[in-house]
Amino acid sequence: MTTTIEPAADVEAPDSAETGIETLGHANRFAVWDSEFRYDGRIRVPAGVKISKVEYAYYGRDDKSYVTATVAPRGQMGTSEQYEIIDLTFLEDSDVITFTLRGDLNVDAAPEQNQYSRTYRLGVRLSLNDGTTRITHVPVEVLWPHYNADKGYAGRPFVRLPYDTGWGGSPNSQAGFGYVSDNGYVAEKLIVDLVNPRQDVKDVASNYSDHVYWQLLHEDGTPSRLTPDPAKLNVKGHQGGGTGDKRILEAINLRDAGDKPGYYRFLVWPQSIDTASGKTSIFSWDRTNLEDAFQIGSIYYRYTATGATGARFSVVPGGPPDVKLSAGGPVGYPGVRLSTDDGPVPVHTVQVSLPTGMGLAFVAEGNPGYMLTVLDGDGAAKHYPGQLSADGQTLTFPKVNLALAGKTSQSIAFVAIRATDPDTTGRTSLTFQIGTETTQSTPIEVGAR
Structure with a gap:
């Protein structure tokens, strides 16, 4: 039978930071095993106005319960339903608030027959202390992690969304999303675990994975100097939900690379080959297409160089x-x-x-x-x-x-x-x-x- 691969839903036009919530990045695609929410956003508010409440659609639907996240100190990198204010910039007539949000989700229902994934339209709602409320939505594509041709489950390779403490990383496995680096140094944070549901299955396409491509992309759309083009990373592919074959990226330094401050998305494109031909499979994710990227981390680099905006203090x-x-x-x-x-x-x-x-x-x-x-x-x-x-x-x-x-x-x-x-x-x-x-x-x- 013909296998149908359902693409992710089109991304909504980004909200303005002045009137809504500007989405910087979010966990956009993951397997049902990893039903977690990661979101980074920015708002511009009148001077002195602060965020009083942060909620998100726990079930991926606006007609069901929203979960309230508690505020955590900047840099705490916890594992509960929390948000952090990771940057606060004061302008003449307004404040710009950049925040990161994390928590559990319940969006792990199996796709329908002949579908590889299910897409949820997931809401984020902010209440401000001036009595106003802002809301935005992002699409989250939840993948079925098994290969089953009879049910139409394609079994494309994917990378997982690290969560909690069982994957390694410092201080926990999900610290690489919304991580703030004042000096540009990032170590023991970015984790890649490559799963191929077809791995080592005989006489089928896309049955071997051993690498991904990755890139750090600045919020303005330009790549980090560390990855001017998506870079190859060798990672052992595997079936199943174990994390023993994960790869933790070596330490990087955005400052030494000459990168500009700001928000960077950690993007990954999983790859596979057909062992019969030795060629890249059509089931690989296209590294020339941003819509094919999995965002599984983010870095907010806050370093301000002496002489740019004045001396440090x-x-x-x-x-x-x-x-x-x-x-x-x-x-x-x-x-x-x-x-x-x-x-x-x-x-x-x-x-x-x-x-x-x-x-x-x-x-x-x-x-x-x-x-x-x-x-x-x-x-x-x-x-x-x-x-x-x-x-x-x-x-x-x-x-x-x-x-x-x-x-x-x-x-x-x-x-x-x-x-x-x-x-x-x-x-x-x-x-x-x-x-x-x-x-x-x-x-x-x-x-x-």
């Missing part, structure tokens, strides 16, 4: 001594300490956020109101006015001179806050985001008298 908790606050008590001034060995550092946008549920509020002092104070190494102060977000949780200060003018400069930055709830007690801190650097402030004791 560090920011750590500090400023005035530990702050003790109580309702009706005096104002406190939590802050951060900044330093550089590269100076001078140019102006940056500074964003300061309150912790939730701790009964704290920013205090407007002087004219025109909310202020960020920066003390240089000699103790001289400069004040920068800020804009309070609609929910009162975040202050944004544009074009702040961080007073890091020399090669080895130090400075302090802080804001004014007060306690508003007499029943709230505990230890907490503010969050300072300065350019791409994030840290907590001076510790704050709430309820101290």
